[in-house]
Amino acid sequence: MQNEIHNDEPIYPIREAAKLLNISIHTLRMYEKENLIIPFKKSSNHRLYSKSDIERIKCIRSAINDAKISINGIKTIYSMVPCWEVIKCSDEDRNNCPAFLEHNGPCWSLKGETTICATKNCRECSVYKNFGECGSIKSFIRNKLMSL
Amino acid sequence: MQNEIHNDEPIYPIREAAKLLNISIHTLRMYEKENLIIPFKKSSNHRLYSKSDIERIKCIRSAINDAKISINGIKTIYSMVPCWEVIKCSDEDRNNCPAFLEHNGPCWSLKGETTICATKNCRECSVYKNFGECGSIKSFIRNKLMSL
DNA sequence: AAAAATTGATATTTATAAATACCAACTTTA
DNA sequence: TAAAGTTGGTATTTATAAATATCAATTTTT
Numbered sequence: 001m002q003n004e005i006h007n008d009e010p011i012y013p014i015r016e017a018a019k020l021l022n023i024s025i026h027t028l029r030m031y032e033k034e035n036l037i038i039p040f041k042k043s044s045n046h047r048l049y050s051k052s053d054i055e056r057i058k059c060i061r062s063a064i065n066d067a068k069i070s071i072n073g074i075k076t077i078y079s080m081v082p083c084w085e086v087i088k089c090s091d092e093d094r095n096n097c098p099a100f101l102e103h104n105g106p107c108w109s110l111k112g113e114t115t116i117c118a119t120k121n122c123r124e125c126s127v128y129k130n131f132g133e134c135g136s137i138k139s140f141i142r143n144k145l146m147s148l
Numbered sequence: 149m150q151n152e153i154h155n156d157e158p159i160y161p162i163r164e165a166a167k168l169l170n171i172s173i174h175t176l177r178m179y180e181k182e183n184l185i186i187p188f189k190k191s192s193n194h195r196l197y198s199k200s201d202i203e204r205i206k207c208i209r210s211a212i213n214d215a216k217i218s219i220n221g222i223k224t225i226y227s228m229v230p231c232w233e234v235i236k237c238s239d240e241d242r243n244n245c246p247a248f249l250e251h252n253g254p255c256w257s258l259k260g261e262t263t264i265c266a267t268k269n270c271r272e273c274s275v276y277k278n279f280g281e282c283g284s285i286k287s288f289i290r291n292k293l294m295s296l
Numbered sequence: 297a298a299a300a301a302t303t304g305a306t307a308t309t310t311a312t313a314a315a316t317a318c319c320a321a322c323t324t325t326a
Numbered sequence: 327t328a329a330a331g332t333t334g335g336t337a338t339t340t341a342t343a344a345a346t347a348t349c350a351a352t353t354t355t356t
Contacts, residue, residue, distance in 0.1 A: 025302085029304080042353095070218035070343065073220070076217055080285070103286040138228060145230055145233055162332070173332085178315075194332060218343090
């Protein structure tokens with residue numbers, strides 16, 4: 001869809017993203033180090049943020065500042081995403097994948113080196129892209145279980 | 149099962165529970181106020197804790213102290229439990245229940261006043277009882293989705 | 297080619313969550 | 327029935343997560 005492409009386009013350098021979010025550049029880098037976000041990287045290693053990235057970070061900010069969920073709490077909540085249902089990876093992959101077996105952080109921070117995800121760019125993955133919106137994780141679980 | 153009955157029996161007064169967990173009485177009351185735990189209450193309103201309660205609180209302590217998840221983070225993680233799949237409540241109940249629709253805290257802290265849960269004692273409910281063990285929420289989601 | 301911006305890494309500050317202390321009223325124990 | 331324990335409430339302390347600052351090296355812009 002045209003609109004999605006538009007929203008996913010990496011256009012804001014870090015200073016501009018920080019200004020849009022009213023936070024410091026350092027905070028943005030911290031969120032990345034904590035594996036909450038995966039900004040686009042130019043070949044020079046400089047970061048660029050998309051409109052979707054900005055929305056995702058707004059959710060993260062609201063979780064931290066309004067809901068009072070710690071960063072490690074957010075990571076654990078991300079780990080509840082049934083990524084294997086999105087990726088449709090093999091049974092063998094699943095049984096070798098910490099994202100399937102554990103609950104320590106988002107799949108894109110773990111990606112088992114033996115699985116189909118090992119070589120993927122997680123920023124482009126629907127697991128990462130679909131769960132930027134606040135509340136989307138429980139919705140997904142609910143909808144999946146509805147079809148039982 | 150005999151063993152479960154044994155583990156669920158409310159036997160420790162608050163001082164003893166606090167000593168077993170190496171925390172203060174006040175902290176135990178705080179966890180309750182935050183809806184992380186539901187200790188048994190005698191008719192005099194005095195609290196009693198079971199072995200299962202102690203284990204549950206150990207998980208909570210480990211989440212706070214080791215995993216560095218805030219109390220509000222734990223509440224949100226509890227809200228990921230698909231309680232409606234355990235309770236098998238009606239479609240009408242679900243569409244009137246914050247525990248089905250939202251993600252702000254454990255179902256036992258919300259219990260929609262129009263649903264089948266309204267009159268239940270949540271301490272006795274399998275939703276509460278089954279998710280005391282650390283990591284059990286993701287396991288449950290995983291197992292439920294396996295049968296798709 | 298000079299000025300402005302970004303990089304990562306470490307150190308410091310600040311904001312606040314979590315734990316503790318204190319209280320008078322009530323309950324249990326011995 | 328006296329001593330020990332528990333109750334809920336508010337106030338305070340403490341521990342630390344989150345944010346910020348500083349740095350030299352590199353990249354981008356004009």
